[in-house]
Amino acid sequence: MVETIASVGLPIDEKLLIQKNRLIPKNGLKGDKKRISIVTGIHGDELEGQYVCYELQRRIKANYDNLTGIVDVYPAINPLGIDSITRGIPGFDLDMNRIFPGFENGSMPEYVASKIIDDLSGSNAVIDIHASNIFLEEIPQIRINELSRDTLVPYAKLLNVDYIWVHSSATVLESTLAYSLNVIGTPTLVVEMGVGMRITKKYGDQLVDGIFALMKKLGIWNGDVITPKEPIISEDGEVSFINAGKSGVFVPAVEHWKNVKKGDRIGDILNPLTGEINEEIFSPTDGIVFTLREYPIVSEGSLIARILA
């Protein structure tokens, strides 16, 4: 059943609607039912989660008898951003993932954020699906704040991703949806996969397989599920960042999610005006390239790759 969890009047004959679809077992909601919430579209240019929302519900509906708990699907937390191909909230130029937990008496974005938190609160698990941005491609991974490691790593291992990155805590990240929910006891996992403005179907299918595995563990799904792949789990110290030292056009020499040796060529930054190479980029370590620059134009400092040692 489609429900509206927040509605805000726009000036000219339109309403901003934040909607979810709730799937419940055929025999209703008697007894204590577990709930999983799938959230995506906080950043309007991250679309990988759109396919996941569709595919998850398609598979549930194809075997509805196996549903034993509640599945809430929120495909568009920032619907104006998705519609207008805008990463932030149009009209405010605001990163929506920096305003949680929101404030009911605040501005429109803060009000909407508070309604979203109210509605998600109490879920047994929340999956917040991101898709990097237009600049970088990511392998399917889950990012976990070290403060929530003990609660979330067991859930993350079920989600069939390639990689779990336990990162250090930063004050600025306390304004994210995931942090705001975890701090009130609603376990929330952040998925990053693919690249902005695109849908990578194989990644979506991979994650949906994992969501069913988690649902089974939580008692929300009774059907057959895959055995999740064993993810690599790492902490900050094992991740090397490669940033551009020069501006220009980046052309990679490696493939995404492939092993590299220290000194291997990651790619070149080219100068299309002079026909010269502005910078040759080499791997600082042995490891695997789990983030790779997708958008070719780079400035000094642009992230080129992340390598897991």
Add this chain to the structure above:
Amino acid sequence: MEEKVLFELNSAYRDNMRIKGYSFGSGEKSACIVGATRGNEVQQLYICSRLINIFKQLEQQGKIKSDKSIMVVPTINNYSMNIGKRFWSTDNTDINRMFPGYNLGETTQRIAAGVFDNVNSYKYGIQFTSFYMQGDFIPHVRMMKTGFEDIEFAKNFGLPYVFRREARPYDTTTLNYNWQIWDTKAFSVYTNATDSIDVKSAREAINAVLSFLNKRGIIEYKCHEGYISQFIEGKTLVNVKSATAGIFVRYADVDARVKKDEKLAEIMHPYSGEVIDTIKAPVNGIVFFHANQPIIYSQTPLFRIIPTDDLI
């Protein structure tokens, strides 16, 4: 006056971005003034350019005190200003959410680090900045509650109000916050305009800075000393929000004294022209902030009012 390039960014497609600082006097690093961090902060740029002009004259007249120096950085984001974008020209990140920066990080982290290395050792830091929502304020000095803020010094600007609010997690990466953490007494000065030039308001801000520097013994400058600033906490202001969306017709200006139930604005239906909502003052008070966009969402904060007893 010494012009210095504080940070330079090479580009494959544009002229290099040069962030410039203009220094006056010598010796102790007394005050650093930073203008536009976003591409639409034209008023902030204008104020700094006027200040540079004034400091140049004061320096020539020997009115910058000995062993005192001032640096003005009119903008740290001319790239975005030149193409009409508020945030960073390529990835839309906000440089004023990147401090203290990281010189090996992403582009805007490097810019922030390059700027911060040059501005962080001053005794006083003054930033002209803007609010994320469109609207006008009574000119004021704004501070975050960090434990390092200094309200009495803020009153030296002589602006009508010194405003303090609680710091939120996303504030921890602003220039103002990091100045404070690194022992610079930091003040954000808000004026009436952002993406246009309001000369009257700019003059008031310029006078406030000169008055502050005079009172802190950095320059010698006779001027109107302004107001005896009133200190207000953000949480004491009364917010007036819109319950409906539509065309916003405002009657109350900033600094207006309003009576309880006085009409502040009307919301008009965008098609029929009917008044669909009347916004009234919930308390006696002074209008500290009002929205200024012609069409508004519902849930939009329209006014912030400083409550007063006002029995007259």
